[in-house]
Amino acid sequence: MDDGLPSTSGLLRYPKMYNSFLFLGLLAYLTKSGAHVLQNIQQDTKASCELTASLGDDAPQFLAAAASCETVTIPAGTTLNIETRLDMTGMSNLNIDLQGTIRFNPNIDYWSENGFPITFQDQITFWLLGGENIVLSGGGTLDGAGQAWYDAFASNSSLLRPIILTLNQATNAFVENIQMINSPEWFNLVNECQNVTFNNITITARSTSDNFISNTDGWDIYRSDSVTIENSVINNGDDCVSFKPNSTNILVSNLDCTGSHGISVGSLGQFSGVFDIVQNVTAINIQMSDAENGARIKAFAGDNVGSGMVQNITFQNFVVSDVDNPVVIDQCYETSADDCEEFPSNVFIQDIFFNNISGTGSGSQVASLDCSPDGRCSDITVSGFDLSGPDGKTTYECQNVDLSGNAASLFGTCTTT
Ligand SMILES: *[C@@H]1O[C@H](CO)[C@@H](O)[C@H](O)[C@H]1NC(C)=O
Numbered sequence: 001m002d003d004g005l006p007s008t009s010g011l012l013r014y015p016k017m018y019n020s021f022l023f024l025g026l027l028a029y030l031t032k033s034g035a036h037v038l039q040n041i042q043q044d045t046k047a048s049c050e051l052t053a054s055l056g057d058d059a060p061q062f063l064a065a066a067a068s069c070e071t072v073t074i075p076a077g078t079t080l081n082i083e084t085r086l087d088m089t090g091m092s093n094l095n096i097d098l099q100g101t102i103r104f105n106p107n108i109d110y111w112s113e114n115g116f117p118i119t120f121q122d123q124i125t126f127w128l129l130g131g132e133n134i135v136l137s138g139g140g141t142l143d144g145a146g147q148a149w150y151d152a153f154a155s156n157s158s159l160l161r162p163i164i165l166t167l168n169q170a171t172n173a174f175v176e177n178i179q180m181i182n183s184p185e186w187f188n189l190v191n192e193c194q195n196v197t198f199n200n201i202t203i204t205a206r207s208t209s210d211n212f213i214s215n216t217d218g219w220d221i222y223r224s225d226s227v228t229i230e231n232s233v234i235n236n237g238d239d240c241v242s243f244k245p246n247s248t249n250i251l252v253s254n255l256d257c258t259g260s261h262g263i264s265v266g267s268l269g270q271f272s273g274v275f276d277i278v279q280n281v282t283a284i285n286i287q288m289s290d291a292e293n294g295a296r297i298k299a300f301a302g303d304n305v306g307s308g309m310v311q312n313i314t315f316q317n318f319v320v321s322d323v324d325n326p327v328v329i330d331q332c333y334e335t336s337a338d339d340c341e342e343f344p345s346n347v348f349i350q351d352i353f354f355n356n357i358s359g360t361g362s363g364s365q366v367a368s369l370d371c372s373p374d375g376r377c378s379d380i381t382v383s384g385f386d387l388s389g390p391d392g393k394t395t396y397e398c399q400n401v402d403l404s405g406n407a408a409s410l411f412g413t414c415t416t417t
Pocket residue numbers: 112156157158159160
């Protein structure tokens with residue numbers, strides 16, 4: 001090659017001027033982040049950079065590569081050690097080809113001070129990834145190194161623990177063929193995004209001590225529209241998928257959830273002065289095992305809380321196994337019965353379909369639909385239930401819901417308070 005650079009470097013294969021310019025730009029950028037950075041990046045073309053692990057913190061070279069390269073490859077066998085937070089917002093056409101592992105070093109003092117704050121429910125995160133046309137795929141692993149966090153949380157219940165991955169203001173993002181292990185807290189937050197798909201994700205949280213994997217939600221969706229989560233296997237210790245305020249047009253399909261708190265709408269209506277919307281959600285073909293809940297909608301009641309609307313939600317083709325509460329509407333979430341009566345929920349729930357839910361509960365009560373009075377739940381349709389408790393005893397419970405057809409005979413008449 002006649003581009004003034006050693007042809008053996010394998011670096012530049014595009015026309016000379018273009019590449020030299022690009023290379024100098026990259027060099028100038030990278031030298032700012034430290035000399036060790038450059039030698040760890042192999043740039044094949046404009047579009048492609050390959051990272052190798054450094055001896056220290058790999059966050060600077062990962063950030064530099066994401067800012068300069070269209071494809072950033074972390075090869076199989078490579079583990080990037082991330083010691084400082086990753087701000088990858090405002091990206092454009094970024095393809096992260098994660099074949100190896102990204103591991104978040106569990107320096108609890110550092111992260112609890114420096115994790116990116118997430119205002120909603122007072123959270124922090126290791127990694128903000130956002131912008132337009134983002135792909136994260138490659139068959140590799142995100143490792144939250146959660147054990148140190150599970151143990152630290154056991155003796156400090158106010159410890160802020162990071163979410164592994166926050167898709168933040170992302171439009172057209174695609175996350176596929178990734179394993180995520182041992183998040184300190186939630187695995188995925190989808191925050192203020194539009195058109196995001198997760199496909200073939202394996203989520204596993206496991207503690208090797210007696211300390212529980214608390215709050216390890218699989219996905220939480222917040223202020224986001226058009227989100228798909230499909231073909232994934234989740235083993236965790238809190239919600240499998242949770243639709244937080246302002247989740248719209250969501251498809252969740254073909255998930256196998258074990259040990260979770262279920263597929264949950266909410267909790268909603270928590271914060272005074274805030275109006276929460278969850279609309280157009282379909283959760284279909286879900287296997288739910290050893291879980292606290294199956295299909296659930298939860299909203300706050302009481303004095304000085306928020307308001308909202310849950311509309312057009314379908315839970316279909318659920319197979320449950322050893323689930324405590326396979327079907328739940330709770331419009332009195334974390335509120336005392338007296339407060340619920342005096343201050344019924346201001347979150348209105350309508351057009352809800354529970355369709356074809358089968359399997360076994362862990363207790364005799366397999367479904368409970370507890371609504372606030374005065375039409376706060378309307379058009380709740382229940383069909384195709386084939387649920388049973390252990391020992392053949394099966395009960396259904398409801399309040400303030402009008403049910404028709406076969407469901408009416410299962411649930412009996414719902415008392416109205
Ligand atoms: C518990 O965690 C909080 C929040 O991260 C921190 O401010 C506090 O110092 C920790 N408490 C102890 C006893 O370590």
